[in-house]
Amino acid sequence: MNDQARTIGIILSKRIVAGLVGPDGLIGALHKYPEDEFYEDALVEMPREHLIAAMCEQVVAVARANEGVELVGVGIAMPGVVRHGVVEESPNLPQLKGAHVVQEISHLLKEQGIDVPVTAVNDADAVAAGLAQQQGKLDTMIRVWTIGTGIGFGRYPMVDSVGEGGHTVVTLDDRETYCGCGGRGHIEGIMGHRAMRLRFLDMEPEDVFAAADSGDQRCIEFKKLWHRALAAGCASSIHMSGAGKFYLTGYNVRFVEMALLNHYLQQMVRMGPLQAFSVEIRPENAETVVVGAAVTARLAMATPATA
Numbered sequence: 001m002n003d004q005a006r007t008i009g010i011i012l013s014k015r016i017v018a019g020l021v022g023p024d025g026l027i028g029a030l031h032k033y034p035e036d037e038f039y040e041d042a043l044v045e046m047p048r049e050h051l052i053a054a055m056c057e058q059v060v061a062v063a064r065a066n067e068g069v070e071l072v073g074v075g076i077a078m079p080g081v082v083r084h085g086v087v088e089e090s091p092n093l094p095q096l097k098g099a100h101v102v103q104e105i106s107h108l109l110k111e112q113g114i115d116v117p118v119t120a121v122n123d124a125d126a127v128a129a130g131l132a133q134q135q136g137k138l139d140t141m142i143r144v145w146t147i148g149t150g151i152g153f154g155r156y157p158m159v160d161s162v163g164e165g166g167h168t169v170v171t172l173d174d175r176e177t178y179c180g181c182g183g184r185g186h187i188e189g190i191m192g193h194r195a196m197r198l199r200f201l202d203m204e205p206e207d208v209f210a211a212a213d214s215g216d217q218r219c220i221e222f223k224k225l226w227h228r229a230l231a232a233g234c235a236s237s238i239h240m241s242g243a244g245k246f247y248l249t250g251y252n253v254r255f256v257e258m259a260l261l262n263h264y265l266q267q268m269v270r271m272g273p274l275q276a277f278s279v280e281i282r283p284e285n286a287e288t289v290v291v292g293a294a295v296t297a298r299l300a301m302a303t304p305a306t307a
């Protein structure tokens, strides 16, 4: 593939965001729908066909704004379990469950005269690919935890797995039943925003962390549990896949205290060869995900077997 080849990355989260990406990253502006952040709940209410059409429209808008470039692919990043072009599970946008998203979008794009390969990946995997590209580290392993409503786990290079690391079991306590999937003892059931609200019915998560800092014993215990859960998730991944770099992103990285996290992580990973790990916070950034979605589209074309 030559240096002039461009891919479009598009993400579906609270809004739809799309942009043109080349070998050095984003080219030009991001296109957003709805344009106004104020209407960001609109997507949740939207029927599936409208959502897919809206995504398609953003791809077309980016293509039209860059008339004349050599467009070679479109990469979609979205929450949920996305495998082989099909949305197998989509807790935050349930209307998409079962959607053959790649096939449907390819079809609509063809009608608009855009006939290029389309790929779809989980958004946490796209964050990992985007960070790898932005740091020029497309040859090393990067893992990402997205800490928001739910907990996502992404890795780059992508592997053909389910990728639901946010549901890693981190406790055998029978009372840990707050995960949105219904499973016991999961990271998301401790760390997810939704799960925290279920646990503390009388307090918002930000109040829980504030109360911990002003000495409330119940909240202090929870803050420790929250950090131990994340440490346990990292430690399990280290013991399975090796040491290396973890990034933390998502709107609740604001609750992470690195010293506390590292303290627990060091207790959990004791084998010398596995101790070369590090964890870093990266604020949430739409551009990173758009770039990552585009990178995975480009790589899928380079190695069609994993597309």
Ligand SMILES: [Zn+2]
Binding pocket: 166, 167, 179, 180, 181, 182, 183, 186, 188, 189
């Ligand atoms: Zn779960």
